[in-house]
Amino acid sequence: MLRLVQYTLLLVTLVLLLFPIYYMLATSVMTLDEFLRVPPRLVPGNLNFDNYPFMVRRWNYLPGLFNTIMIAGLSALGATLLGGMAAYSFSRATFAGKALMYSLLVASIAVPAMVTLGPIFITYFEIGLLDTRHGIILVYLAGGLPLAVLVLFTYYNSIPRELDDAAAIDGCGWFGTLFRVILPIALPGAFVTFLLLLIAGWNEFLFAFVLTVRPEIRVLTLRLLEVPSGTNIMQVPYDLYAVGGVLVLLPLVPLLFRVQRQLVTGITFGAVKE
Amino acid sequence: MTTTTVAQGSAEHGRPRILTSRYAIIYLFVLPAFVLRMLYSFIPLVQTVWLSLTNRSLVNPGAFVGLQNYQFALTRDKTLINSLGYTIAYTAASTLLETVLGLGIAVLMMQRLRGRGFSNFVMLLPWVMAPLLAGVVWRVIYWEQSGLLNFMLLEAGLIDELVRWLSDPAMARVSVVVLTVWKNVSWVALIFMAALGSLSKEVLEAAAVDGANALQRFWFVTLPLLRPSIYLVLMLRGMAEVQTFEQILGLTQGGPGNATRTLALYSYQRFFVELRYGYGSAINVLLLLLTVAIGGVFAWLLYRSGTRVAR
Numbered sequence: 001m002l003r004l005v006q007y008t009l010l011l012v013t014l015v016l017l018l019f020p021i022y023y024m025l026a027t028s029v030m031t032l033d034e035f036l037r038v039p040p041r042l043v044p045g046n047l048n049f050d051n052y053p054f055m056v057r058r059w060n061y062l063p064g065l066f067n068t069i070m071i072a073g074l075s076a077l078g079a080t081l082l083g084g085m086a087a088y089s090f091s092r093a094t095f096a097g098k099a100l101m102y103s104l105l106v107a108s109i110a111v112p113a114m115v116t117l118g119p120i121f122i123t124y125f126e127i128g129l130l131d132t133r134h135g136i137i138l139v140y141l142a143g144g145l146p147l148a149v150l151v152l153f154t155y156y157n158s159i160p161r162e163l164d165d166a167a168a169i170d171g172c173g174w175f176g177t178l179f180r181v182i183l184p185i186a187l188p189g190a191f192v193t194f195l196l197l198l199i200a201g202w203n204e205f206l207f208a209f210v211l212t213v214r215p216e217i218r219v220l221t222l223r224l225l226e227v228p229s230g231t232n233i234m235q236v237p238y239d240l241y242a243v244g245g246v247l248v249l250l251p252l253v254p255l256l257f258r259v260q261r262q263l264v265t266g267i268t269f270g271a272v273k274e
Numbered sequence: 275m276t277t278t279t280v281a282q283g284s285a286e287h288g289r290p291r292i293l294t295s296r297y298a299i300i301y302l303f304v305l306p307a308f309v310l311r312m313l314y315s316f317i318p319l320v321q322t323v324w325l326s327l328t329n330r331s332l333v334n335p336g337a338f339v340g341l342q343n344y345q346f347a348l349t350r351d352k353t354l355i356n357s358l359g360y361t362i363a364y365t366a367a368s369t370l371l372e373t374v375l376g377l378g379i380a381v382l383m384m385q386r387l388r389g390r391g392f393s394n395f396v397m398l399l400p401w402v403m404a405p406l407l408a409g410v411v412w413r414v415i416y417w418e419q420s421g422l423l424n425f426m427l428l429e430a431g432l433i434d435e436l437v438r439w440l441s442d443p444a445m446a447r448v449s450v451v452v453l454t455v456w457k458n459v460s461w462v463a464l465i466f467m468a469a470l471g472s473l474s475k476e477v478l479e480a481a482a483v484d485g486a487n488a489l490q491r492f493w494f495v496t497l498p499l500l501r502p503s504i505y506l507v508l509m510l511r512g513m514a515e516v517q518t519f520e521q522i523l524g525l526t527q528g529g530p531g532n533a534t535r536t537l538a539l540y541s542y543q544r545f546f547v548e549l550r551y552g553y554g555s556a557i558n559v560l561l562l563l564l565t566v567a568i569g570g571v572f573a574w575l576l577y578r579s580g581t582r583v584a585r
Contacts, residue, residue: 003387006382006385006387007387009382010382010383010387010389010393013379013382013397014393014396014397016456017396017397017399017400017456017459017460018396018399020400020408020411020412020415020456021399021400021403021411023411023414023415023422024411024414027414036420038420039420039425039429040420040421040422040425042422082306082307082310083307085303085304085306085307086303086304086306086307086308088303089300089301089303089304090304093300095297095300095301095304101304101308104308104311104312104316105307105308105311108311108312108315108316110513110565110566110569111315111316111319111562112513112516112517112538112558112561112562112565113517114517114519114538114541114542114558114561115318115319115322115558115559115561115562116314116315116318116319116322117318117545118318118321118322118325118545118546118551118554118555118558119317119318119321119322119325120314120318121546122321122551123318138310138314139314141310142310142311142313142314142315143314145307145310145311146311148307149307173296174296174299174300199402202404203402203403203404203405205404205405205406205520205523206519206520210546221404221406221407224404224406224407224410224524225406238414238417241410241414242411242414245407245410245411248404248407249399249402249403249404249407252402252403253399253402255402256395256398256399256402257395260394260395260398263398263464
């Protein structure tokens with residue numbers, strides 16, 4: 001009896017959480033006429049995939065996808081690299097200003113994006129970084145640093161110092177210890193950090209919205225505001241919006257599958273240790 | 275200990291310490307990340323505070339006006355006062371709902387049900403979706419004339435006439451909260467699942483031996499043990515929700531009128547649409563204060579609850 005209640009609750013939860021996504025998928029394979037029919041349909045009558053090739057062409061999906069992969073990928077890579085380097089110093093060295101620098105890096109998480117956006121916009125305008133790919137990559141890279149530092153710092157700290165000592169006796173210096181001891185153990189953590197930052201960059205909208213203008217460099221999330229009108233120009237092309245949504249979301253699904261187990265560490269920055 | 279021995283290892287060549295490659299390398303590893311992060315967080319933050327004390331705009335190079343922007347905002351700007359009120363109400367409502375429902379889902383998911391791995395994965399799809407996209411998707415569902423939600427509720431006999439999900443101000447405010455909770459609740463559940471998984475079994479068993487029923491065990495044992503995680507969730511979600519911009523842009527664009535215009539949307543309007551840098555910045559400082567207040571309160575509670583926080 002208890003089990004029955006539990007499974008019912010689980011089913012209801014999953015339906016509520018997944019229904020909007022299912023409905024997006026269903027709408028994407030309906031024609032607009034079918035979508036607008038009264039009463040509305042839950043299940044498409046016949047699968048119509050024509051919207052996909054249409055959107056890939058008219059919506060310039062592939063250039064948008066390329067921009068998104070470039071911008072999210074390079075910034076995630078840069079943040080993982082720079083964050084990982086900083087975390088190595090924080091974890092394995094003592095130096096003047098260590099506590100201050102670490103605290104400021106962590107505290108910077110609390111600075112709202114909107115508060116930094118204005119001055120970044122003005123500065124970018126003045127120094128010519130506005131409307132450039134590298135300008136937006138730098139924003140995402142800097143935004144990903146606290147997470148990269150925190151996750152990798154926690155990761156490095158869990159590697160026993162005795163291994164460092166052993167490496168030092170074998171003649172390993174700063175780089176030798178990093179490449180022979182730390183990195184082989186920390187690489188999976190670095191990879192998950194990279195994927196988490198990739199997802200964040202993929203979905204980012206606000207900075208890209210303000211800092212990029214040219215269609216050639218705009219990312220997919222921005223394109224959601226620029227869905228072309230379909231055959232009936234008087235009607236909002238809901239079916240095409242749905243296709244656009246699927247095309248933006250779909251590439252993330254395998255990434256989510258890969259990172260879901262490590263998500264908690266990433267989300268809480270290892271702030272609460274069990 | 276380790277660090278000093280290793281550090282001496284390369285300083286043994288007898289060069290002055292500051293010039294030893296090792297000491298330089300330590301900074302070389304830290305500084306790129308540190309400098310870049312400061313350039314994109316605290317430095318713009320200081321600039322925003324400074325801008326908020328001027329009347330700078332696209333056409334006006336700006337003069338120092340003291341607290342005039344704030345005075346105008348908090349006494350005469352009706353839109354801002356409403357926006358501030360809605361931001362607080364929206365943040366409180368969505369954060370609390372996410373926490374309560376997320377905890378519920380987590381408890382449910384920990385009951386060793388079949389298909390847990392699958393549920394765990396698909397549950398996170400709303401979270402991994404771009405916020406703007408989530409807004410667009412829900413706009414289709416909320417669509418009033420012949421949208422699905424209205425139709426299903428009519429069919430089920432729960433409503434007699436079409437609900438104005440997005441065109442009625444009061445209703446739109448609620449609709450936005452529903453969207454936000456839907457998007458983030460599984461994320462919260464995930465954190466609570468990790469916390470529940472690490473609770474000590476002995477305490478719960480001891481309570482069971484003492485004759486506490488499931489509800490009592492949850493209320494008197496599990497919940498107090500979960501306190502640090504609850505504060506952490508309230509802190510992280512509160513600070514995120516108070517800044518909400520994208521999904522509201524996708525759903526209502528701040529409307530109808532200004533009903534769902536959060537502070538972030540409002541400052542965007544002033545700063546980037548009207549290009550009034552000074553006034554927009556003042557609104558952003560208010561947003562910053564709210565964020566810091568939420569973060570501060572819950573960080574303090576988290577600290578007091580005795581969590582070991584990573585150095």
